[in-house]
């Protein structure tokens with residue numbers, strides 16, 4: 616079992632089409648206020664197969680909030696404030712590869728962040744931090760997700776690069792071809808800065824990307840439509856829920872902190888000299904930096 620004070624709590628961020636989690640015991644929607652404003656919605660807390668779980672619908676119930684207006688900092692802060700230690704992000708994505716048709720799940724291990732209109736860090740003047748991001752997702756969590764996908768016989772690929780675009784419009788064909796030439800596997804609009812902020816908040820983060828379409832590069836699929844995406848997401852939603860159920864009990868085997876360093880990401884990241892730190896900012900970031908700055 617995990618060291619005291621670090622018992623795993625699974626956070627699930629549900630993307631397009633995933634606005635609830637079934638089978639939760641002691642289920643309760645909780646409103647969380649954060650120094651960064653409101654999260655996308657209330658957060659759903661409960662237990663699944665004995666594992667504590669917190670669920671947040673990324674775009675809010677009813678899909679109210681577009682990607683560029685998501686308050687990523689409030690979302691990650693709220694999950695951290697509720698004790699979440701590992702985050703499973705569930706996302707709809709377009710495929711940039713012929714061999715990844717709609718219905719395939721990809722356990723993402725890399726990102727290219729092309730977003731430009733989002734707040735990307737909790738830190739700032741008065742407390743500067745630079746966390747490592749060479750491996751932006753938790754490989755340990757990725758392995759557990761893969762184990763669950765194998766057990767459930769869900770068609771998947773273990774690794775892949777997710778291109779994060781600003782949106783909300785889908786790509787032009789030239790852009791889609793460019794991302795293909797970069798070797799990207801899938802494309803979406805939401806996983807950055809989410810993954811960066813999870814790292815700053817010292818939480819494990821992994822994404823299961825559910826392919827919903829071939830974007831617009833494919834000769835047989837001229838363009839993406841929300842209709843087509845939603846149809847596939849609905850068909851996949853049960854698989855996503857089974858994945859969460861299968862994954863939840865696997866987390867309990869972690870002993871102590873994540874061996875990949877996710878839970879200690881701030882150990883060598885703070886740059887600002889102690890006497891130059893802004894006490895107000897340090898206080899505001901208490902939930903995030905409490906472990907290192909006590």
Ligand SMILES: CSC[C@H]1O[C@H](OP(=O)(O)O)[C@H](O)[C@@H]1O
Nearest residue numbers: 630631682706707803804805844
């Ligand atoms: C309805 S398709 C576009 C939408 O879906 C994805 O979001 P999420 O990662 O939350 O499932 C994509 O990034 C876009 O935001």
Ligand SMILES: Nc1ncnc2[nH]cnc12
Nearest residue numbers: 707708709802803804830
């Ligand atoms: N083709 C696509 N581009 C960006 N985001 C997506 N989400 C689902 N399909 C997508």
